[in-house]
Amino acid sequence: MRRPLVRRLTALLAAALLLPAVAGCGVDEDDAGLVIYSGRNEKLVDPLLDELEKAVGTTIAVRYGESAELAAQIQEEGDRTKAGLFFSQDAGALGALSTRGLLQKLPQTSLDKVDPAFRGSAGDWVGTSGRVRVLAYDPGQVTRVPDSVHDLVKPEWKGRIGYAPTNASFQAFVTGLRVMEGDDAARAWLKGIKANEPKAYDNNLKAMDGVDKGEVSIALVNHYYWYERVAEKGEDEVASRIHFLPGGDPGALVNVAGVGTLKGSDQLPVARKAVDFLLSEKAQKYFAEETKEYPLAAGVTSTVEGLPPLASLDSPEIDLGELESLQETLKMLQEAGMV
Amino acid sequence: MTATDPVAPADPAAGPAGAAAPAGRRRAGRRPPAALLVPAGLAALFALLPLGYLAVRSLERGPSFAWQVVADGRTVELLGRSVGLAATVVAASLVLGVSLAWLTVRSRLPGARVWSVLMTLPLAVPSYVAAFTWLSAFPALAGFAGAAVALTLVSFPYVYLPVTAALRGADPAQEEVSRSLGHGPLRTFLAVTLPQVRPAAAGGAVLVALYVFSDFGAVSLMRYDTFTRGIYTSYRASFDRTPAAALSVVLVAVTVLLVAAEARTRGRAGHARTGTGTARPAVPAPLGRWRLPALTWCTLVAAAAVVMPLATLGYWLAVGNSATWDPATLADTAGTTLGAAAAGAALTTLLALPVGVIAARHRGRTAHLLEQSAYAGHALPGITVALSLVFFAVRYAEPVYQELPLLICAYAVLFLPVAVAATRAAVLQSPPVLEDVARSLGRSPLGVLREVTLPLAAPGVAAGAALTFVLCMKELPATLLLRPTGMDTLASRLWTETGTGSFAAAAPYAAALILLAAIPSYLLGRHRT
Incomplete structure (x- = not known):
């Protein structure tokens, strides 16, 4: 009476275990020229990252998660990390990775695009929107x-x-x-x-x-x-x-979302291109228009009606890295x- | 006839039934065969991976730092709050789970089939969805009461399912004897039925307690500070893994104590029928004038645990303006989720089989150790287990890191105890004497397992697999960290959509999660009738 159930159960178990082997899954990150760990929500940045893919000229793979948890994951991965770029929702997670020496210093030309108040004091991360x-x-x-x-x-x-x-x-x-x-x-x-x-x-x-x-x-x-x-x-x-x-x-x-490139990654050249893209006029305009945030790169101003320019705001002077x-x-x- | 008396050893006057208690005892010292021991040992080692990681992390700044974290007054306070919450939720889940199981299995409750499917659905409701539901309806619930309500309503099936299986498998003859000796239905329930389902209920209660300890979603929405919130704070606020690991070790210690305590209450009673012939199915009890109250009770629970969350999702759809979901993506995501969850449930069940059989049949130090190992990490928050697998995989299994096989392994580590509990309870219900007979007829231990033990335990094992399947479907923290880059599950989509406040867009994913969970319970129900 019960034997058929055992057989069915066994067949089901075997099928279930084989299933994933047959089913294809996701973008193979080994083929991707750049892997981004994004603490920013997919709904907010996915269209922008599509543009980024075109701009850097190689396929990208994006792993979405909570900024803090991705920061913990990067810490566990250390120099074996899969990520070339970390896109964080807030300065705190970037500050933590910077303190632990996991971020690569960014080229001065990239840093110079953003007011020193909105980038890491060690020059290894930069704010992309405020x-x-x-x-x-x-x-x-x-x-x-x-x-x-x-x-x-x-x-x-x-x-x-x-x-x-x-x-x-x-x-x-x-x-x-x-x-x-x-x-x-x-x-x-x-x-x-x-x-x-x-x-x-x-x-x-x-x-x-x-x-x-x-x-x-x-x-x-x-x-x-x-x-x-x-x-x-x-x-x-x-x-x-x-x-x-x-x-x-x-x-x-003023708090910022920002990016840093990872020391342990072999994708550094592409990751730097990606940073520059995120600071480009196109990307900065995207933040201004789509998420209504403040663009941070010099020369780009928000076109949102009624939004006072960032420079006109009398915001407190504080090292964002300390928000860690x-x-x-x-x-x-x-x-x-x-x- | 059955022998289920939890305290009395063999009663010489009890005739053939008395043989059961010694049957349990006789096997106590017997060493499990290597064919079981080796896979069980591997499963246990697998489950212990997070502990290895915790040892490395918590001690990286020396034992004194770890001790400082653990001995902090705040830590003790949070632990007290978690224990209080767990005790409340366990008590409430036992009342709900046992009463509903009896009503759906043993009474002439109208529509018992439908009720039994409904009562498993709450498992698929993510705890934060449940919390959200209750919080939006009754904002005053925020705090302990709200956390207790939300967690009870998502976790009582942990008790309901195994108790249902135990009631189905138990021989009704003993209850009939009790009734024939003049005991009323209540006395019979307390003296006969309850002891019969006690191992199943206790096993479920432990899982509920561990679930409460590990939960973050409900308590954070309800703004009730618990131990797990302390661990998350360490990750989220200071980005520091060391205090998080030290705190996690405390959760492991609590788990070990809890499992040991549960094992002590098990006693040495046998729980299988030993008489000749086969058990008849129980005759459902007429409810008489209790019919209406019983139906009301079932309706109330189903309304609170299933209809409330579904209605909330409907409300999200109705009021939100973000409902731009497309069915193709939903179907795609559902397919991926089903595949990953099915594989996760299969692997978990396979790993749990040897551990569960040994725990049931070969009580002793080895069995205890194996079972403890399977449970040890179960109170840990998902993020801690996920990070431990990140730690090991990038070092020793790089090719599968962020690939599907590793995610499936993560599911197995996370949910092994659920399948072990189901297997153990199922095996306990079949009479060991049948295995002895098979052995005496020349079957090998493995042959006995294949031809006697497993076929008899199959319904219970299948129930465990179904339970694991649902849990894999809704798992979030480990899925986010370990999924192949770019892969989406229903739970991860739900997280993405709610992350931007797009509740209307999130609703279809949450609804799919709850409705898909009905499939395994429906299939199980159909098989039994």
């Missing part, structure tokens, strides 16, 4: 928008603030606050915010929704979420407005009961 922390607010509820994040701890904001405490950009901002004003000041700020009973959202998008729906009066977000929304719906349909903080306020931190020290920030956020 995003600015801003305050999104509901004009119906807010008449005077604060000019500093420090104002948000005042009692008048009680129950009116939205934020995304688990979001990497928010955490980078807190790290920036620590680097600029010291741990005690940062701790005091977090305590003050917590006392104002802020509404925690899963991510920046949700926080923006919160402002648009009037759930909260004001929210700490990245600039491009608002511009994307406006591009999609038109400014009249978007209830919220945004405010760029002046005076080098820590709340106006996120561990302490998380500890603070945990102590404050935010994450």
